[in-house]
Structure formats: structure tokens, C-alpha cells
Amino acid sequence: MIARFPHSAAGVLLTLHVVQTLDRGYAEAGAVAAVMTIGIAVGAPWRGRRVDLAGLRVALIPSVIAEAVIWSVAPHLTYEWLLLAALVGGVFTLPVFSVVRQSLGVLVSGDSRRTAFTLDAVATEVIFMGGPALGAVLATQVSTVLGLTVVGLSTAVAGLFLMWFNPPTRSAQPGAVAAAPTAAQDDAAAVEVMVAAAPAHVWEASAELVPGARPARATRARARVAHSFAWLTLPVAVVLVVAAGAGMVLAGTDVGIIAVLEDDGRAFELGWVFLAWCSASVVGGLVYGAMHRPISPLVLLLLMSVLTIPMGFADSTFVLALLSIAPGLLCAPVLSAASERIAHLVAEERRGEAMGWYGSALTSGVALGAPAAGLMIDSVGPWGGFVAVGAATAALSLLGLGAQQARRRRSL
Incomplete structure (x- = not known):
């Protein structure tokens, strides 16, 4: 909840910053929000994949740095440069939502997962009751520049806290509850192992044996894609x-x-x-x-x-x-x-x-x-x-x- 609070205030602050501080219209404020949304949509899978491959602490380092730097600089930029900052900021947004859900997936199992994920959704609702209102007060009574800077620094601090706390994202890590994989997960894992372990000459031979087959490089590229989205x-x-x-x-x-x-x-x-x-x-x-x-x-x-x-x-x-x-x-x-x-x-x-x-x-x-x-x-x-x-x-x-x-x- 602490890590999500700055995010909940960011949207209102960004809109009011464009309209009030930069003296632009609501359509232009919407464009900034849309660009940031595109950045978040593009960056979320990549940030999640980094957590899978490198672990939580290493994966969060770029987000912590970006949140602190970008949102300390962005309020001082012109509208055109703010669009670029919003895009980059969206890509490097601290993946707190996905990290919490991923961690809950290994901290609890069975029917308890339903309760845990529901409490997570409820906590989000509570945050969005107060966050936007606080952002509006900060923007109108103090300054949108200060407000956006506080959001960036607060999110970076939240990222540092997550790195220190390091909640488990795998069942083998301390605190996790190991759960038996489902049959579907077993099948998917088997496919991934076979694709990843198959040596190069297997793909080359398959390309040579099939009439009209594409070169081995294309076949292996398709295999990598299949492995990535298994x-x-x-x-x-x-x-x-x-x-x-x-x-x-x-x-x-x-x-x-x-x-x-x-x-x-x-x-x-x-x-x-x-x-x-x-x-x-x-x-x-x-x-x-x-x-x-x-x-x-x-x-x-x-x-x-x-x-x-x-x-x-x-x-x-x-x-x-x-x-x-x-x-x-x-x-x-x-x-x-x-x-x-x-x-x-x-x-x-x-x-x-x-x-x-x-x-x-x-x-x-x-x-x-x-x-x-x-x-x-x-x-x-x-x-x-x-x-x-x-x-x-x-x-x-x-x-x-x-x-x-x-x-x-x-x-x-």
C-alpha cells in the first residue's frame, strides 16, 4: 500500500501540472497520460521478465534510479520534453503491482490465494480513495512541481524498501509456500525444457529433412519465440x-x-x-x-x-x-x-x-x-x-x- 500510494496520486498531479503550470489544455494533458500509459504497457512485461531472470533486487535497480531522476527533472521541462519523460518514466515504472501479485502467488497456496489476491485488490481500492485527493490538494495548495518530485522520490524510496524486504518470488526462497505444479504447468515446463535443450544440429536437420523448409536460423528463431511464450x-x-x-x-x-x-x-x-x-x-x-x-x-x-x-x-x-x-x-x-x-x-x-x-x-x-x-x-x-x-x-x-x-x- 505504501509503494502504491505515490502512483495513485501521479495521474492527477500530472494532469494538473499540464493544465495549470504549463497552461495547456485537457487534451494535451490526456496526451501525456496516454504516452505514459503506453510506456507502462511496454515496460511491464520486460520488468516482470527481469524479476524472473535476475531476481527482485537486481531487477528493481533501474526503476529506483529512473523514478528518482525522471520525476525530479520532468516538472521543469517544456511540454514537448515532458511527453518524452512521461514515456521513459512509464517504461521504467516501479513494477510494484506485478511484484506484489507474483510474491503472493508463492507466499500462499490453495484457497488462501483467493483471499490474499482479494485483500490486495481491496488495498488498492483504499489507496485510490485517498491518493488522488492528496495529489489534488498538493497540486492546488502547494505546487505541481513539488508534487511530481515528491511522487518520484517516494516511489524510489518504496523501491528501496522492496529491495531490502525482498519478498519471495519463487517457492524455493525463504517464506514461500511450495505448491505442487498443475498438469498444465508440468506440460508447459516440459515443452520449455525440450525447446531450450535441443542442440543446434537438431533444428538444422529438421530443416533439411522437410521439403521447402526455411533455413535453420529461421527455424531456431521460431523455436526461441515458442520457448519465450510457452x-x-x-x-x-x-x-x-x-x-x-x-x-x-x-x-x-x-x-x-x-x-x-x-x-x-x-x-x-x-x-x-x-x-x-x-x-x-x-x-x-x-x-x-x-x-x-x-x-x-x-x-x-x-x-x-x-x-x-x-x-x-x-x-x-x-x-x-x-x-x-x-x-x-x-x-x-x-x-x-x-x-x-x-x-x-x-x-x-x-x-x-x-x-x-x-x-x-x-x-x-x-x-x-x-x-x-x-x-x-x-x-x-x-x-x-x-x-x-x-x-x-x-x-x-x-x-x-x-x-x-x-x-x-x-x-x-
Whole structure:
């Protein structure tokens, strides 16, 4: 929670810095946020892979240095250079979300994982209740320059704390709970071993024996790619789609709430709606974490998507807050169920990379959901944002559930 707090305030601070300090528009502020999001999406898998290969302490060194340097310099740059700094800062963002999930995957096992991942999602909701508000106060009452610098230095200190604490990311490390691998993990590990151990002459011979085969170098390149993504099975891909869908709904709902209240001149009442929305997520997370049976992330995403649509038809702040409770109850369960599923499906040797891609999928959904909702809001009105992201993600969930059913029938 401590390490995530600066991240939760960064978005508001960056937006207000562009609008207030640099005297630019909200569209240009959105461009900075989009560039940073792209950087995070690109960097997350690479940072996770470094944790798998080099260990946590070595992998975090570039992030600690970059967070301290970039966000101490970025507030003093012109808008054009700030775009570049935001991109680089995004790539080297401290991978605290994926590190926590990866560590929880080996610290607990069985049904306890559901509770642990749910508490992680609940903690995130609590952070996002206070972080953005603190960032706004710091920006308006003190300085956006100081605020962004504090965010960078605080994140670097959090990284140093993680390096000192060094939570286990493998079951062989102290404190971890060793769990027997699943059959799917055994198969994936076997494929990786065979691909990695096969000598060069095997690939060369296979290329010579098959008529019209490509040269051995291309064959080996394909084998390396297959080895690198051996963990990416169809069930894992479905979870990544769920993460992207969840990000889309959350970002679209965020923009929709702001649009509805601003359209009615009640933007000052924004905090009440976000309080109801996030509090519901905390309650839903606690309930889901206490359950003894998992629920499919696709089912949870479908319910959250459908329940988001009615928020567009609220005619007062009270009604909007009330309607936000139902989809809010499913927010933390969706994220915790997806994290739990990734931890179950991917062998721990590749789990850091998988969690990185999970974070990238979630971030990509956020990057897509906000402009999609904004486009509908500009076209048809504030209610269009909720309908757009809710309907699109519900359709995505139904397609995923249909694909799962078809796969099960073929396997029978």
C-alpha cells in the first residue's frame, strides 16, 4: 500500500501540472497520460521478465534510479520534453503491482490465494480513495512541481524498501509456500525444457529433412519465440482479455462519472460518487475473499459490465452514487479472480513475465476505455460513456464464455 500510494496520486498531479503550470489544455494533458500509459504497457512485461531472470533486487535497480531522476527533472521541462519523460518514466515504472501479485502467488497456496489476491485488490481500492485527493490538494495548495518530485522520490524510496524486504518470488526462497505444479504447468515446463535443450544440429536437420523448409536460423528463431511464450496458453489469453475488459470498464466509468456531474454543474460532488463506488469495491472484495469457491473472471466481468450501463441514466448525484454500488461490488472480485487465475495457470518460473503482461492488458484497457467513453459522451451525451464501455465489455465477456463452452464440448 505504501509503494502504491505515490502512483495513485501521479495521474492527477500530472494532469494538473499540464493544465495549470504549463497552461495547456485537457487534451494535451490526456496526451501525456496516454504516452505514459503506453510506456507502462511496454515496460511491464520486460520488468516482470527481469524479476524472473535476475531476481527482485537486481531487477528493481533501474526503476529506483529512473523514478528518482525522471520525476525530479520532468516538472521543469517544456511540454514537448515532458511527453518524452512521461514515456521513459512509464517504461521504467516501479513494477510494484506485478511484484506484489507474483510474491503472493508463492507466499500462499490453495484457497488462501483467493483471499490474499482479494485483500490486495481491496488495498488498492483504499489507496485510490485517498491518493488522488492528496495529489489534488498538493497540486492546488502547494505546487505541481513539488508534487511530481515528491511522487518520484517516494516511489524510489518504496523501491528501496522492496529491495531490502525482498519478498519471495519463487517457492524455493525463504517464506514461500511450495505448491505442487498443475498438469498444465508440468506440460508447459516440459515443452520449455525440450525447446531450450535441443542442440543446434537438431533444428538444422529438421530443416533439411522437410521439403521447402526455411533455413535453420529461421527455424531456431521460431523455436526461441515458442520457448519465450510457452506460458501463453488459451486460458491465460482469456484472463488477459478479462484484464483489458476490466480496465476499459473502470476507465470509462471514471470518465462517465465526471461527465455526468460536470454536465449538471455538480462537479464539486464528485467525491461522494467515488466514495460510494470504491467503498462498494472494498465490501465486494471482502465478501469474495471469504468465499471457498472461485468464480470465473469472465462471469464477474459480464456482471460488472451490465450493471455499469444503468449509471448513465442517473438524474442526481445521489442516484449516481447509488447506481455505482452494484458494479463497484464486483470491481475487486474481477481483479482478484483474474490474478488468482494467472497464478494458477502459469509456472512460477515465468509468472513475473505473465503478471507483467497482465498489467499491460489492464493498462491497455484503461487507455482504450477512456477515449472510447469520451467519444460517445461528445457524440450523444454523458450517458453514452457508460453504455459504450458497458455494452462493449459485456459482448466481449459473452464471446469469451461462448469460446470456453465450445472448447469444453470439443474436449468431451
